[in-house]
Amino acid sequence: MAQPLLLLLLAAAAAAAVAVVAVAQTNMADAEALMQLKKSFTNSSSLSSWLITNTDGDKSPCAPGSHEWHGVVCSRGKVTGLRLNGLRLGGTVDVGALVGFHNLRSVSFAGNNFSGPLPAVDRLTSIKSMFFSDNQFTGVLPDDFFSKLSHLKKLWLDHNELSGAIPASIAQATSLLELHLAHNAFSGELPPLPPPALKVFDISWNDLEGVVPEAFRKFDAGRFGGNQYLCYVPTSDRPCKRVQAAAASSSKRSPMAFVTLLVSVVVVALVLCLCCNRSSRVHDFDPAHRGGDGLDERPPVYMVKQFSTTGKRSASWLGKRTGSSLRGHRRAASAAKADELGGGAGDLVIVNNCKGVFGLTDLMKAAAEVIGSGGHGSAYKAVMANGVAVVVKRARDMNRATKDAFEAEMKRLGAMSHANLLPPLAYHYRRDEKLLVYEYIPKGSLLYVLHGDRGMDYAGLDWPTRLKVAVGVARGTAFLHGELAGHEVPHGNLKSANILLAPDFEPLLVDFGYSGLINHMQSPNSMIARRAPECAAGHPVGAKADVYCLGIVLLELLTGKFPSLYLQNAKGGTDLVMWATSAIADGYERDLFDKAITSAWKFALPDMARLMRVAVDCVETDADKRPDMKVAAARVEEVVAAAMATVRERHQGARWREQQKLVARPGNQWDSSTCTSQDFVGSRQARADGQPVALRPPAAGMEHGLVHSESVLDRASGN
Numbered sequence: 001m002a003q004p005l006l007l008l009l010l011a012a013a014a015a016a017a018v019a020v021v022a023v024a025q026t027n028m029a030d031a032e033a034l035m036q037l038k039k040s041f042t043n044s045s046s047l048s049s050w051l052i053t054n055t056d057g058d059k060s061p062c063a064p065g066s067h068e069w070h071g072v073v074c075s076r077g078k079v080t081g082l083r084l085n086g087l088r089l090g091g092t093v094d095v096g097a098l099v100g101f102h103n104l105r106s107v108s109f110a111g112n113n114f115s116g117p118l119p120a121v122d123r124l125t126s127i128k129s130m131f132f133s134d135n136q137f138t139g140v141l142p143d144d145f146f147s148k149l150s151h152l153k154k155l156w157l158d159h160n161e162l163s164g165a166i167p168a169s170i171a172q173a174t175s176l177l178e179l180h181l182a183h184n185a186f187s188g189e190l191p192p193l194p195p196p197a198l199k200v201f202d203i204s205w206n207d208l209e210g211v212v213p214e215a216f217r218k219f220d221a222g223r224f225g226g227n228q229y230l231c232y233v234p235t236s237d238r239p240c241k242r243v244q245a246a247a248a249s250s251s252k253r254s255p256m257a258f259v260t261l262l263v264s265v266v267v268v269a270l271v272l273c274l275c276c277n278r279s280s281r282v283h284d285f286d287p288a289h290r291g292g293d294g295l296d297e298r299p300p301v302y303m304v305k306q307f308s309t310t311g312k313r314s315a316s317w318l319g320k321r322t323g324s325s326l327r328g329h330r331r332a333a334s335a336a337k338a339d340e341l342g343g344g345a346g347d348l349v350i351v352n353n354c355k356g357v358f359g360l361t362d363l364m365k366a367a368a369e370v371i372g373s374g375g376h377g378s379a380y381k382a383v384m385a386n387g388v389a390v391v392v393k394r395a396r397d398m399n400r401a402t403k404d405a406f407e408a409e410m411k412r413l414g415a416m417s418h419a420n421l422l423p424p425l426a427y428h429y430r431r432d433e434k435l436l437v438y439e440y441i442p443k444g445s446l447l448y449v450l451h452g453d454r455g456m457d458y459a460g461l462d463w464p465t466r467l468k469v470a471v472g473v474a475r476g477t478a479f480l481h482g483e484l485a486g487h488e489v490p491h492g493n494l495k496s497a498n499i500l501l502a503p504d505f506e507p508l509l510v511d512f513g514y515s516g517l518i519n520h521m522q523s524p525n526s527m528i529a530r531r532a533p534e535c536a537a538g539h540p541v542g543a544k545a546d547v548y549c550l551g552i553v554l555l556e557l558l559t560g561k562f563p564s565l566y567l568q569n570a571k572g573g574t575d576l577v578m579w580a581t582s583a584i585a586d587g588y589e590r591d592l593f594d595k596a597i598t599s600a601w602k603f604a605l606p607d608m609a610r611l612m613r614v615a616v617d618c619v620e621t622d623a624d625k626r627p628d629m630k631v632a633a634a635r636v637e638e639v640v641a642a643a644m645a646t647v648r649e650r651h652q653g654a655r656w657r658e659q660q661k662l663v664a665r666p667g668n669q670w671d672s673s674t675c676t677s678q679d680f681v682g683s684r685q686a687r688a689d690g691q692p693v694a695l696r697p698p699a700a701g702m703e704h705g706l707v708h709s710e711s712v713l714d715r716a717s718g719n
Contacts, residue, residue, distance in 0.1 A: 034079075062079055094119075104127060110135070111574075118137045121149075129152075138163070144167070171196070180578060182204045222533035347360045348427070351427065363384070421512070444501065462601070478629050489529045493528050547627065547632050550618050558608055560594030561594075593612075607646060
C-alpha cells in the first residue's frame with residue numbers, strides 16, 4: 001500500500017517539476033519578448049526598469065516578487081496590458097514581439113513620438129483596446145484593416161497624420177464600441193455603415209467631404225465638425241463637395257489671363273512685403289500675425305522657448321523685445337502716438353475708481369510700451385506720472401452694440417465686485433475701435449505661469465495653490481452666471497490666458513461679459529466659448545459653454561498640459577477631453593496628473609481623481625448633460641474643502657493653515673475703494689473682512705510680469 005502511494009507522490013512531484021519548467025519557460029519568453037519590444041524603441045530611457053536581473057531565476061514581469069516593469073499590467077501571472085503612454089518613445093512598435101502575448105488585451109502608446117506607417121496592429125487579433133493617439137503616424141489604413149479585429153472594442157488613432165479613406169471594412173468590426181479618428185487628414189466620404197455596436201465615434205478635424213450617412217447620424221454632430229466639406233445635414237448655403245471646376249478649367253485659360261494673374265500675384269506679394277517690413281519696424285513680434293486672440297502673454301524680454309506637450313510637434317519660438325518705449329515715437333511724431341492710443345475723440349469714462357480718476361491726457365503722457373497684439377487688437381502697458389500702471393487694450397471688434405448699449409454694459413461690468421474678478425477701470429469709445437483700461441497685474445496669467453518658462457512662479461503652483469486657483473475660478477464664474485444670467489454666455493472667454501494671478505496666487509478673471517458687444521461675424525473665433533462642441537455642431541452658444549471651459553481649466557491644472565482647444569486650428573497641444581475621458585473609463589487617471597504635483601503630494605491622488613471627475617462631467621459633449629455653473633462650482637468647492645482638510649491633516653505647519661484660510665474663505669466682494677496696496681501697486685486685496693491685506697513687494701526681477709494675455713505658446717502655435 002505504501003509503495004503505490006510513494007509512486008503517486010513521485011509522479012505528482014515530477015508533474016509539478018514539469019509545470020514549473022513550463023512556467024519558467026513561459027516567463028522567460030515574456031521577458032525576452034518585452035526586451036525585444038524595447039529594442040524597437042528609441043529614447044527608451046523611461047523603460048530602464050525593463051531588464052533581466054537574474055540569469056537563473058524567474059524573469060517574468062508578472063512573477064511574485066519580481067521587480068516592477070514600468071507600464072506592464074499583469075493579471076493572474078500573465079501580461080494583460082501595456083500602458084506606455086506619454087514616455088516620449090520613438091522608433092517603431094515591434095508588433096511581432098506582442099503577438100506571443102496570448103493574454104494581452106490592452107495596449108497604449110499614446111502621447112509618444114512614433115512616426116511612419118501605423119504598425120500592423122491587425123495581427124493582434126485578440127486585443128480589445130488600442131491607444132495610439134498623439135503620435136505622428138502617417139499613411140493610409142489598409143482596406144481590410146478592421147476585418148481582422150473582431151474582438152477590438154476601443155481604438156484611438158486621433159491626433160496623428162493618417163490620411164486616405166476610412167476603410168469600408170469598419171462595418172466588420174462587430175465588437176467595436178469606440179472609434180476615435182479626430183485630428184488626422186482622412187479624406188473622401190464616410191463609408192455607408194458604422195460598426196453595429198459602435199457607441200462613440202469621433203471623426204472631427206479631418207478633410208472629409210460629402211453628406212454624413214444616415215447610419216452615422218446617431219452620433220453627436222460635434223463629432224463631425226472641422227471637416228470643411230462634410231455636411232451633417234445638407235443645406236443650401238454650405239457645399240458638401242470641393243469645387244474643382246476652377247482647377248479643371250485652369251488649363252483652358254488664355255495666355256493673357258495667366259499673365260494677368262501672375263502680375264496680380266507679384267503686386268500683392270510686393271505690397272505684403274512692404275507692409276510686413278513696416279510692421280516689423282514698429283513691432284518686432286506681433287502675435288496677431290499668427291491669429292492670436294488675446295493680449296501678449298509675456299513681458300518685453302528676449303528669449304527662446306521650446307514647447308512640446310507630448311515630445312512632438314515642438315514649436316520653436318524666438319521672440320524679440322516687443323516693448324520698446326513709445327517715448328521716442330512721441331518725440332518724433334506725437335500725433336502718430338495719439339492716433340495709436342485712440343486720442344482725439346472725447347475722454348476716458350471711468351467705470352471703476354479702484355486706481356483713482358485719470359483721463360486720456362494722463363495716458364498720452366504716460367511711459368508706454370507695446371505688450372502684445374491679438375485677435376481683439378493691440379495692448380499697451382502704460383505707467384502714469386503718479387506711478388500707477390495700467391493696461392490699455394484696443395478692441396476693433398466690439399461694434400455689435402450701439403454706443404448707448406456699449407456704455408451701459410461697460411458701466412455694469414466696471415461696477416462688478418468680487419474677489420475673483422478684475423473688472424475694467426475705464427473705456428474710451430470710438431465707432432471703429434474702443435479702448436479698454438485694466439489694472440496691471442505683474443505676475444501674469446495662469447497660462448504663462450503653468451506653460452511658460454517654468455520659473456519662480458511655476459514652483460509656487462503646488463497642489464494647495466492649484467486648489468486655490470480652481471476654487472477661485474469656479475467662484476468667480478458662478479458669480480458671473482448669477483449677475484449676467486441674461487447674457488447668452490456670461491463669461492464667454494474663460495481660459496487660462498484670461499485668469500490672472502495676484503501676488504498670493506488668487507485667481508482674477510478678466511475679459512468677461514463681452515459676448516453681447518463683440519461682432520462675431522468679424523471675429524468668429526475670438527471667444528473660446530464658441531469652440532465648445534455644441535457650437536462646432538452649429539448650435540448657438542449658451543451658458544453651458546462656460547461650464548465646458550471651466551472643465552478645460554480644471555484639467556489644465558491637474559495635468560499641466562496645454563489644451564488643444566486654445567489653438568484656432570486645433571493642431572498641437574493635448575486633447576484633454578479625450579485624454580481624461582479615456583483615462584477614467586479605463587481606470588488609469590492617475591497616470592495623467594502633472595508629475596510636478598504628484599511627486600510631492602502622493603497622498604493627494606484620491607482628491608486629484610475626484611476633481612478630475614468633476615472636470616470630465618463639465619466637458620460632456622452633450623451640453624444638456626453638463627451641470628449648470630452653480631452646481632459645478634459647488635462640486636469644486638466640496639472637493640477642494642475635502643482636499644485641503646487632507647493637506648491640513650498631513651501638514652500642520654503655519655503655511656498650510658494659511659492656505660486653508662485663503663482657500664476656504666467665501667467669495668466675498670472686495671471693496672473697490674481699498675483695492676490698491678501701499679506695498680505693491682497693482683495687487684488685489686480680498687480678505688474675508690473686506691479690509692486690505694498687506695502684501696510684500698514683488699521679488700527682484702518680477703516687476704514686469706504678464707498681463708491678461710496670450711502666452712508664447714499662442715504666438716508659436718498661431719492663436
